[in-house]
Amino acid sequence: MSARIIDGKAIAAGLRAEVAAGVARLKESHGITPGLAVVLVGEDPASAVYVRNKGRQTVEAGMASFEHRLDASTSQAALLDLVRRLNDDPAVNGILVQLPLPGHIDPAAVIDTIDPAKDVDGFHVVNAGRLATGLPALVPCTPVGCVILAKQVHPDLTGLEAVVVGRSNIVGKPVAQLLLAENCTVTIAHSRTRAVADVCRRADLLVAAVGRPEMIRGGWVKPGATVIDVGINRVAAGDGTARLVGDVAFDEARQVAGAITPVPGGVGPMTIACLLRNTLEATRRQHGLEAPG
Template sequence: MTARIIDGKATAAALRQDVAKAVETLKADHGVTPGLAVVLVGEDPASAVYVRNKGKQTVEAGMNSYEHRLDAATSEEELLDLVRKLNADPAVNGILVQLPLPAQIDSAAVIATIDPAKDVDGFHVINAGRLATGLPALVPCTPVGCVILARQVHADLTGMEAIVVGRSNIVGKPVAQLLLNENCTVTIAHSRTRDLAGVCRRADLLIAAVGRPEMIRGNWIKPGATVIDVGINRVPKDDGKTRLVGDVAYDEALKVAGAITPVPGGVGPMTIACLLRNTVEAACRQNGIEPIL
């Protein structure tokens, strides 16, 4: 058996089309153009590429993009002042401060300062709490993307045993909450779980978000299970260059799983698409408009 490949690129492209249609509707029916502000502090190359892609896709979806690039020596108070200005700007519906931040800036303080209504990353404690208690919330983008990709294979996730490997506030915890909302039976496991391999073998749906290259082996996977690999790890090749791998040993898993996301081309493309969706959702809420996505 060879697993079905879950195409994150195609799914993300379809979602971006839906976002663009929703933006057209907001403009035509309500005179609202959603705006996303992205703040980059410093010159981290990977972050710079990511911010550039976010800006490009925001404009392609018909939204306004506001980029703020600050020097690596920017103080925490300078960044917080900018965030407060963006909070007060009615043209800005979503605010994203690109992580990681330089050492002199406390990222928790920055996240806490972002208006929860504009927190399109879904990291503010108010949004985390609303998600945990089943209230409407802006939800972290990668977890939302994971659930959308799982639904590409299973129209209904009800009753599935879902194992989430990873307990971060960015992916592990929120994706577990989303899967509970989908009526899955959810276990959060991690690198210190006893008999992690045995726990993984129970999964009908396995979400790998532990941040360790190819940690989850093929024989850890239940035959026919759906595997969503969140990991993006750069590892060396024999020629001195590097390649990207996930948290799952892909070639091994391909022979066992029923469906699996590749790395790259799986969860990664979904993150920006879900960010755009969150921005539209935020714009609707801020303007008293019923959700249109």
């Protein structure tokens, strides 16, 4: 029997509608319009498309969108100066510097300069530490999206054995922290894990975030498991074109899993929706406002 397909596009649309309603309430009750500033350095084509989509969806949610497009030759000092100005700008509630950056700019220095209260990517060490210690934090968007998608299948994740394949600071580590907070039993697997297929087969919830096209085969999936595929990899198709695939061999895994996210159309749409949610939450916190119950 084929797995249930978890429709990230539809779920993200619902989340964006919730955010837009929250923004409207904030404007009506307090006269506050959340503002998101996105900084793009250089002309990376994928980043440019992503930034354009962010700007459009920010405006559609009723927020103010501030885009800063800088030449690839921009110095690190100039970029850090811009970030500091955005930190001080009361109209800006969220700051996102699009990665990757040109090679002469240290991304860690840039992230460290962003005000943690405006760090809507959730990459600052303060937010990472707060997440790790169970305190309120701005959390990276893709991991939050993964948990939301998993809850479409398991509204209560308590007691599930979760395996996260990948240990990046952007996805692997934070999604593991979020799943711990949901009372899962969590294993992080990675490139040095012995018998990684056996580890994956233990998972009730398998999160693939390793960045290797179709690494996780159908035989690695526990029958009935929920599979969340974070990977987006461009590979050559037989006709000379390219196609997008995940970190999971989808056609194989869907024959075994109970539920699975597609690529594209699974985790990807959730990332911007969660960014907008983070921006709204950051705005509320900066003004000392509680989220409505």
